[in-house]
Amino acid sequence: MNIDLLLGQLRKQSGLDDADCAVFASKLRPAKFKRRESLLQQGQVSRDAAFVLSGCMRAYSLDDNGFEHVLQFAPPGWWITDMYSWISKKESNLCIEAIKDAQVALLSRDDQLELFDRIPKLERYFRILAENALVSTRTRLMENMSLTAKQRYHIFLKTYPNLGNDIPQKLIASYIGVTPEFLSKIRGEK
Amino acid sequence: MNIDLLLGQLRKQSGLDDADCAVFASKLRPAKFKRRESLLQQGQVSRDAAFVLSGCMRAYSLDDNGFEHVLQFAPPGWWITDMYSWISKKESNLCIEAIKDAQVALLSRDDQLELFDRIPKLERYFRILAENALVSTRTRLMENMSLTAKQRYHIFLKTYPNLGNDIPQKLIASYIGVTPEFLSKIRGEK
DNA sequence: CGCGACGTTGATTTGCCTCAACGATTGTGG
DNA sequence: CCACAATCGTTGAGGCAAATCAACGTCGCG
Numbered sequence: 001m002n003i004d005l006l007l008g009q010l011r012k013q014s015g016l017d018d019a020d021c022a023v024f025a026s027k028l029r030p031a032k033f034k035r036r037e038s039l040l041q042q043g044q045v046s047r048d049a050a051f052v053l054s055g056c057m058r059a060y061s062l063d064d065n066g067f068e069h070v071l072q073f074a075p076p077g078w079w080i081t082d083m084y085s086w087i088s089k090k091e092s093n094l095c096i097e098a099i100k101d102a103q104v105a106l107l108s109r110d111d112q113l114e115l116f117d118r119i120p121k122l123e124r125y126f127r128i129l130a131e132n133a134l135v136s137t138r139t140r141l142m143e144n145m146s147l148t149a150k151q152r153y154h155i156f157l158k159t160y161p162n163l164g165n166d167i168p169q170k171l172i173a174s175y176i177g178v179t180p181e182f183l184s185k186i187r188g189e190k
Numbered sequence: 191m192n193i194d195l196l197l198g199q200l201r202k203q204s205g206l207d208d209a210d211c212a213v214f215a216s217k218l219r220p221a222k223f224k225r226r227e228s229l230l231q232q233g234q235v236s237r238d239a240a241f242v243l244s245g246c247m248r249a250y251s252l253d254d255n256g257f258e259h260v261l262q263f264a265p266p267g268w269w270i271t272d273m274y275s276w277i278s279k280k281e282s283n284l285c286i287e288a289i290k291d292a293q294v295a296l297l298s299r300d301d302q303l304e305l306f307d308r309i310p311k312l313e314r315y316f317r318i319l320a321e322n323a324l325v326s327t328r329t330r331l332m333e334n335m336s337l338t339a340k341q342r343y344h345i346f347l348k349t350y351p352n353l354g355n356d357i358p359q360k361l362i363a364s365y366i367g368v369t370p371e372f373l374s375k376i377r378g379e380k
Numbered sequence: 381c382g383c384g385a386c387g388t389t390g391a392t393t394t395g396c397c398t399c400a401a402c403g404a405t406t407g408t409g410g
Numbered sequence: 411c412c413a414c415a416a417t418c419g420t421t422g423a424g425g426c427a428a429a430t431c432a433a434c435g436t437c438g439c440g
Contacts, residue, residue: 069336123310127320130317131273140331141327145259145367146257177334179430181431184389185428360417368396369398371398371399374420
C-alpha cells in the first residue's frame with residue numbers, strides 16, 4: 001500500500017510540507033477492492049471518498065428500468081465518491097465499485113473538514129479539485145447535448161487513453177450514453 | 191445597486207464579519223445588462239464571474255451547426271461564469287448574456303485568488319459553492335442519460351420554479367436538450 | 381468441460397428531429 | 411397610435427439516430 005501517488009500530488013500542486021503530509025496521511029485509511037466488489041451501494045450514506053492508487057473504480061446509477069449509467073471512471077490518481085451523499089450525509093443514488101482489483105486510500109468527510117481547519121493548503125487543494133471536476137462535468141454535459149454518439153466515443157478514448165482496450169465495452173457504452181449494441185455498430189463502421 | 195443579497199449570503203453561510211465583507215465588497219464591480227446584451231462571447235477570455243442581483247442571465251454554447259445549448263440559468267442569488275475560461279484564462283466556449291434586464295456584481299479571478307489569501311472564510315464559501323455546483327451538474331448529467339424529455343421538463347420546472355412562465359420556451363427546450371417544436375408537443379400532451 | 385458474461389449482427393420500433401406552414405404576440409419606427 | 415417586421419409558439423408530415431428484441435459465436439473461468 002503506497003500512498004505516494006497522492007502525497008506527491010499534494011506536495012507538487014499545493015506545496016504541502018512533510019509535517020502537513022504526515023497529518024493528512026494519518027487520516028487516510030487503506031483499503032482493497034476485488035473486481036465487482038463495491039465501496040458504496042444505492043441507499044447507503046457515503047462516509048468515504050476514495051483516492052485510487054491501483055486498479056480502477058467506477059461510479060454509476062441504476063435507473064427505474066434497471067439500466068446502469070456510468071458517471072465516472074477512476075483509474076489511479078483519481079478521486080471518486082458520491083459527492084452528493086458524501087457532503088450531505090443523505091442516502092446515495094450511486095453505486096461505486098471496482099472494475100479491476102483496486103487499492104485505494106479512504107478519507108471521511110468529517111476528517112476532511114477537520115483537516116481543513118488545521119491545514120489551509122489542503123482546503124485549497126480540494127477547492128481546486130472541485131473546480132476542475134465542475135469544468136469537466138459541465139463540458140461532458142454540453143458534449144452530451146450537442147455531439148453524436150460516435151463523437152462522444154472518440155472523446156472518451158482521449159479522456160481515458162488507457163481504458164479503451166482495458167475495460168468491458170458495455171461500460172464504455174454506458175458512459176457515453178448508448179446501448180452496448182449501438183456502440184458495437186459505431187466501432188464496426190471505422 | 192444593492193449587493194446585500196450577496197453579502198447576506200456570505201454572512202449567513204460563512205460567518206463573514208463586517209470588516210471582511212467590506213474588503214470583499216471593495217473588489218466587486220457593479221454592472222448592468224439589458225436583455226440580449228452579453229457579458230461574455232465565445233472566443234473571449236472570461237475575466238469576471240457574475241453574481242446576479244436582479245433580472246436573469248444564461249450561459250450557453252453554440253455547436254458546429256449553429257444550435258444553442260443552455261448550460262445554466264442564473265436568476266437573482268446565483269453566480270454565473272464560464273468556469274473553464276475563468277480559471278484557465280483560455281478562450282471561452284460559452285456565451286453569457288441577459289435574458290431579462292439584469293444587475294450583477296462582477297468579480298475577477300485575480301481578485302478572487304488574492305482575497306482567498308486575506309480571507310480564508312471566503313475560500314471556504316467558494317469551495318462549498320463549487321462542491322454544490324458539481325453535485326447539481328452531475329445530477330443533471332445523469333438525468334439527461336436516464337430520463338425522457340418530458341421527465342426532464344418537469345424537473346426543470348421544479349429546479350427553476352419562477353422561470354417556467356417567465357422566459358421564452360425555446361430557452362427551456364434548449365436547457366432540457368430538445369427542439370422548441372418537441373417541447374411544444376410535450377406540453378400539449380397533458 | 382460447461383456455464384455465464386461479453387460482443388456482434390440483423391429486423392423492427394420509437395423518441396425526437398427536420399422542414400414547412402401558420403397564428404399570435406411583441407416591439408419598433410414613422 | 412398604427413403598420414409592419416421579427417420573434418415566438420403550435421401543428422403536421424416525413425425522416426433519422428438510436429433503442430429494442432432476438433439470435434448467435436466467443437472467450438475466460440470455476
